[in-house]
Amino acid sequence: MIFHETKLDNGLQIIAELNPNAHSLAIGYFVRTGSRDETNDVSGVSHFLEHMAFKGNEKYTADDVNRIFDEIGANYNASTSEEITLYYGSFLPEYIDTAMELLSTLIHPSLRQDDFDMEKKVILEEIGMYDDLHSFTAYEKVMQAHFQGHPLGQSILGSVQSITDLTAEQMRNYHSQHYLSGNLTLAVAGNADWNKVLELAHQFCDHWPAGKTERPIDEAQPQTGTQIITEKKTQQQHIMQLAPAPAAQDILRLPAEILAVVIGDDSNSRMYWKLVDPGLAESAELGFNEYDGSGTWLTYLCSEPELIESNLQLIQEIFDDVNANGITQEELDRAKNKLASRLVLRSERPMGRLSSLGGNWVYRQKYYSVADDLELLNNISLDDIQKLLKKYPLGHSTTATVGPMTSVAD
Amino acid sequence: MGKQLIQTHRFPNGLTLVTESMPDVQSAAFTIMVPGGSIYDPPDKRGTGSILSDLITRGAGEYDSQQLSSALDNLGVQRHEGVSNAHITFTGATLADKLADTLKIYAHIIREPHLPEDQFDASRAGVAQALLSVEDDPRQKALVELKRRSFPSPWGLPSDGELDQLAGISIDDIKAHYTAGFHPDDTIIGIAGNIDFDEVRELIEGLFGDWEPSAGREEPALEFATEKTFFTEQETTQTHLGVAYDAVPYGHPDYYTAWAAVGILSGGMSARLFTEVREKRGLCYTVSASLVGMPGIGRVLCYAGTTSERAQETLDVTLHELQRLGEGIDNSELERCKARAKSSLIMSQESTSSRAASIARDWFYLKHITTLDQIHDEIQQLTTDRILGYVHAHPAANFTVLTIGPKPLEVPSDLS
Numbered sequence: 001m002i003f004h005e006t007k008l009d010n011g012l013q014i015i016a017e018l019n020p021n022a023h024s025l026a027i028g029y030f031v032r033t034g035s036r037d038e039t040n041d042v043s044g045v046s047h048f049l050e051h052m053a054f055k056g057n058e059k060y061t062a063d064d065v066n067r068i069f070d071e072i073g074a075n076y077n078a079s080t081s082e083e084i085t086l087y088y089g090s091f092l093p094e095y096i097d098t099a100m101e102l103l104s105t106l107i108h109p110s111l112r113q114d115d116f117d118m119e120k121k122v123i124l125e126e127i128g129m130y131d132d133l134h135s136f137t138a139y140e141k142v143m144q145a146h147f148q149g150h151p152l153g154q155s156i157l158g159s160v161q162s163i164t165d166l167t168a169e170q171m172r173n174y175h176s177q178h179y180l181s182g183n184l185t186l187a188v189a190g191n192a193d194w195n196k197v198l199e200l201a202h203q204f205c206d207h208w209p210a211g212k213t214e215r216p217i218d219e220a221q222p223q224t225g226t227q228i229i230t231e232k233k234t235q236q237q238h239i240m241q242l243a244p245a246p247a248a249q250d251i252l253r254l255p256a257e258i259l260a261v262v263i264g265d266d267s268n269s270r271m272y273w274k275l276v277d278p279g280l281a282e283s284a285e286l287g288f289n290e291y292d293g294s295g296t297w298l299t300y301l302c303s304e305p306e307l308i309e310s311n312l313q314l315i316q317e318i319f320d321d322v323n324a325n326g327i328t329q330e331e332l333d334r335a336k337n338k339l340a341s342r343l344v345l346r347s348e349r350p351m352g353r354l355s356s357l358g359g360n361w362v363y364r365q366k367y368y369s370v371a372d373d374l375e376l377l378n379n380i381s382l383d384d385i386q387k388l389l390k391k392y393p394l395g396h397s398t399t400a401t402v403g404p405m406t407s408v409a410d
Numbered sequence: 411m412g413k414q415l416i417q418t419h420r421f422p423n424g425l426t427l428v429t430e431s432m433p434d435v436q437s438a439a440f441t442i443m444v445p446g447g448s449i450y451d452p453p454d455k456r457g458t459g460s461i462l463s464d465l466i467t468r469g470a471g472e473y474d475s476q477q478l479s480s481a482l483d484n485l486g487v488q489r490h491e492g493v494s495n496a497h498i499t500f501t502g503a504t505l506a507d508k509l510a511d512t513l514k515i516y517a518h519i520i521r522e523p524h525l526p527e528d529q530f531d532a533s534r535a536g537v538a539q540a541l542l543s544v545e546d547d548p549r550q551k552a553l554v555e556l557k558r559r560s561f562p563s564p565w566g567l568p569s570d571g572e573l574d575q576l577a578g579i580s581i582d583d584i585k586a587h588y589t590a591g592f593h594p595d596d597t598i599i600g601i602a603g604n605i606d607f608d609e610v611r612e613l614i615e616g617l618f619g620d621w622e623p624s625a626g627r628e629e630p631a632l633e634f635a636t637e638k639t640f641f642t643e644q645e646t647t648q649t650h651l652g653v654a655y656d657a658v659p660y661g662h663p664d665y666y667t668a669w670a671a672v673g674i675l676s677g678g679m680s681a682r683l684f685t686e687v688r689e690k691r692g693l694c695y696t697v698s699a700s701l702v703g704m705p706g707i708g709r710v711l712c713y714a715g716t717t718s719e720r721a722q723e724t725l726d727v728t729l730h731e732l733q734r735l736g737e738g739i740d741n742s743e744l745e746r747c748k749a750r751a752k753s754s755l756i757m758s759q760e761s762t763s764s765r766a767a768s769i770a771r772d773w774f775y776l777k778h779i780t781t782l783d784q785i786h787d788e789i790q791q792l793t794t795d796r797i798l799g800y801v802h803a804h805p806a807a808n809f810t811v812l813t814i815g816p817k818p819l820e821v822p823s824d825l826s
Binding site for chain 1: 434435436437468475476479480483484485486487488503504505531532533534535536538539540542543545546547548549645646647648650677678679680681684685688689690691692693694695696715716717742745746749750751752753754756757759760761762
């Protein structure tokens with residue numbers, strides 16, 4: 001496993017973790033732009049733009065892009081979050097030229113009007129699809145409430161209204177402001193030759209516009225006690241709650257990952273034994289999400305409506321206990337074993353390495369090998385967990401719920 | 411594709427071990443398929459196998475429920491257990507040097523589960539919650555209900571069970587299901603990863619060699635539905651469409667031809683359904699078709715989710731595309747299928763979990779393992795003429811159509 005990094009003159013960062021024994025290679029363009037970089041009048045544009053990328057450029061039509069990716073048997077797609085738009089694929093090593101050319105095409109699409117009009121229909125369908133997924137609705141609502149007045153509260157998909165109103169011209173402007181080479185990282189994992197990667201990067205990316213967009217990363221200061229109630233006819237009640245947690249650059253982020261496993265993993269965690277194992281809830285989980293400058297504890301509860309109040313009480317009891325007494329050495333060790341194994345197993349495939357490789361670079365400008373990550377994990381102590389809990393106690397400042405209940409006690 | 415090191419061994423008690431050695435990886439993964447699936451649920455107690463698959467890990471051998479989870483977590487095992495129609499399946503992956511200790515625990519789970527009575531209600535409640543969550547997810551519900559209506563009972567029935575029958579199930583039913591289903595004959599253990607076959611065979615011999623075989627069991631009779639069109643009214647934002655029609659099953663000489671036919675419809679973003687329904691008309695975000703089977707019976711199951719005002723058009727266009735396949739196939743469409751197959755076969759060698767599941771599944775369906783080279787050769791030999799011949803012999807017709815949404819759609823009568 002050999003790591004390489006460089007930067008093109010226009011600011012595009014290139015990183016690669018190469019392994020000649022891998023069967024495949026994975027390539028991703030990590031663009032540092034997402035819903036938090038949008039203004040209200042273009043809400044949803046980052047995600048819509050991600051769709052438009054597959055419509056091609058002067059050289060390739062939309063049909064060409066999909067056809068050629070399929071001709072090389074690629075697994076490819078893209079995703080948009082609050083902070084990163086990612087275009088990625090995994091391929092057999094012999095197709096690196098075609099794969100690089102196509103992925104590079106995606107970054108600077110032509111954004112033709114007729115493609116824009118057609119894809120707008122698909123985006124509206126996607127909004128409809130997520131509207132039928134109640135946990136997603138709860139997530140969007142809780143993010144909006146928690147980050148009220150902060151850019152992280154912007155919806156990734158946008159609304160039916162904002163997408164309907166959006167123009168191709170607005171999208172072109174957004175693209176020209178945010179798809180600057182200094183906002184981009186090209187990450188490569190698996191079986192490739194570094195010189196070849198460089199040669200292709202020069203060929204396809206040298207002419208891209210230079211520059212970088214600044215992103216304010218003040219830590220969010222959410223108000224406490226906010227509640228949003230959304231009524232929908234469902235069998236179960238879906239609840240999401242957020243509280244402040246360490247940011248992506250915080251040294252406490254790894255302790256936070258471990259604590260989330262101890263308290264709210266989907267198996268063998270405190271919340272699992274208290275709520276899921278006895279059959280009181282279908283899901284009761286605690287997650288840790290990291291962002292630029294901010295972070296969240298995300299509690300998700302899904303159960304029958306009549307058990308919601310008592311289940312929330314049980315969760316609060318768990319949180320109170322952890323905040324007061326911390327966790328045990330045995331719990332810490334077990335969580336480390338669990339995370340170490342997840343890390344190693346995921347890393348056996350180039351596609352599994354790509355997200356941590358690119359994510360670490362975008363957020364922290366650092367390379368961590370699997371061995372580095374394992375060492376960092378191993379060094380976390382109960383003291384670190386205590387420091388974490390002191391600064392970011394478990395709890396909730398905002399709640400969103402979807403289901404038949406008309407109110408949920410805060 | 412590289413030579414695969416596949417070995418199999420059948421123990422005197424009927425247990426089958428299938429392994430694939432993968433020296434380039436650090437991990438090992440296993441799939442254990444025990445013949446205690448939902449098709450063996452008593453007809454009025456659908457959900458028995460599902461409750462058993464939950465209760466069975468709540469303590470076994472020397473471990474109580476929490477000790478069992480902790481022991482597996484400490485071994486770094488990423489695990490899952492669940493019920494399918496034919497089996498209760500245990501899967502896991504961990505570092506190869508932890509495999510032996512891991513399988514020792516699984517021998518306890520499979521052979522000496524506590525099946526604690528005081529946790530029965532919790533297990534049953536967990537199954538009920540899972541079934542309720544399907545009710546809340548119309549896309550999942552559409553596929554569950556489509557399968558129910560397009561496969562014969564009990565194979566088409568939801569393996570998680572029926573909500574209204576859970577109350578009638580007792581702990582004694584669970585114990586009876588365990589006794590009838592958990593035996594070495596017909597159990598398959600698939601292991602893939604950085605392993606030595608002789609060591610693994612000895613390990614399994616030690617853990618399962620003295621497991622008593624069953625006295626035999628009657629396979630459930632198949633019942634075929636006659637109705638073809640279904641509508642469930644639900645207040646959803648989208649209308650969720652399911653369409654099914656006949657295909658050949660896994661193991662059939664034409665299986666890979668059928669696979670390619672479905673691949674031309676739905677394999678990749680240049681495939682027909684995605685192009686015609688989504689890209690050209692913007693009718694939906696998701697549209698797909700896949701080949702699904704049980705022993706001896708195969709179906710193509712299609713799904714599309716679309717805004718209700720455009721649902722009729724989506725259904726019409728989808729049905730048209732399914733039928734249009736018989737009019738002609740371009741060689742480039744077949745070449746893309748072949749390319750996808752080649753790359754996914756090669757990449758599957760990077761995943762021990764995928765290989766373990768694949769070899770165990772092969773044994774269940776075929777009683778032998780198809781190597782990746784063999785699959786590759788089968789697919790390379792396909793021609794458009796052969797696929798068209800298959801499509802004409804097994805046309806997209808005699809559809810089962812199911813919709814979930816605010817209002818019903820018109821299904822052309824000449825189609826169903």
